């Protein structure tokens with residue numbers, strides 16, 4: 001391999017003072033994660049213990065066909081539950097017993113907490129323990145919170161995976177664990193590249209079925225595929241597994257650095273690494289160059305939403321020629337984010353948390369060429385003449401690894417090109 005990336009910046013953002021904001025924030029809640037998790041985990045069922053609002057969010061976000069037997073539902077807390085007049089635990093037992101009697105295909109059941117269940121302090125961990133004992137060995141029952149109180153939408157997946165880590169068996173096997181619920185086609189690409197280097201056995205969290213699961217132990221090496229999996233990272237640390245720190249696999253550079261970090265742990269030679277990665281790297285480089293033409297020299301401003309902001313800012317500045325003005329992200333976990341922060345050149349404001357009005361003022365002052373934000377902010381900002389990209393699309397679209405690098409750049413450049421076309425039409 002002769003071609004190299006731009007050298008790392010002399011000063012990255014690892015030591016940049018972080019603007020910490022703790023005001024009103026505008027994000028979706030963690031229930032959103034059920035939409036991609038239920039597709040990934042083929043024998044799981046997600047039972048949200050929440051309100052009609054939670055049920056509506058899930059149904060509209062997932063576009064559920066009401067006649068299909070889906071793999072998620074909402075146990076609705078009625079006013080009597082919220083007022084503490086009914087025994088919600090008993091009611092939950094009844095709902096779960098009926099569900100499991102009707103659906104023998106369910107092998108793992110997640111009780112998913114919501115804002116209402118948290119407000120009335122319904123102890124879902126206790127319920128899950130009780131039900132696990134009742135329905136073992138056929139069904140495993142776990143709980144996690146998808147509540148929107150002080151959280152962001154990608155934390156639902158993190159909380160779900162973190163809940164699974166303690167119940168995985170113990171092992172001393174030296175295995176690679178890839179952590180994150182990626183679309184199957186993307187996951188297959190990653191596993192294919194790693195296996196072609198001779199790395200294995202490779203496990204994935206979440207496994208598609210309970211029976212495909214494996215153990216965790218001191219010889220487990222794990223790599224995160226999503227930057228928001230920080231609680232899962234902590235849970236794996238408690239199982240004494242070893243974290244392979246790396247930039248996240250977005251774009252050609254991120255993918256290569258991520259693969260390289262894993263390859264180093266498994267003693268893969270430079271020659272073997274190049275043999276496996278040269279061709280897809282070249283394809284990715286070409287695709288990014290084409291897709292990012294409209295982005296070169298343009299500025300980008302990130303509102304905190306998906307927790308993908310820092311790795312994406314690294315990709316857009318280093319591979320697509322953009323300039324980052326502000327990179328806002330809900331939370332910064334140093335151990336997980338430092339490889340990307342090191343590569344992001346000093347300059348942008350790095351903000352953690354949100355005070356939405358103040359941040360909107362900064363964005364209006366900066367007038368960036370592209371603003372990456374949640375759905376709730378996108379329309380008002382578009383109305384003010386700013387070009388926006390919905391952060392949630394980045395989680396629903398395959399964007400990881402080499403073959404998707406061009407599509408990732410394209411997601412951003414389409415928004416910029418659309419705005420340029422509208423300007424042209426207005427001028428004619």
Ligand code: SF4
Nearest residue numbers: 029054057114115148
């Ligand atoms: S969990 Fe909270 S934020 Fe999410 S839909 Fe339910 S009430 Fe709304």
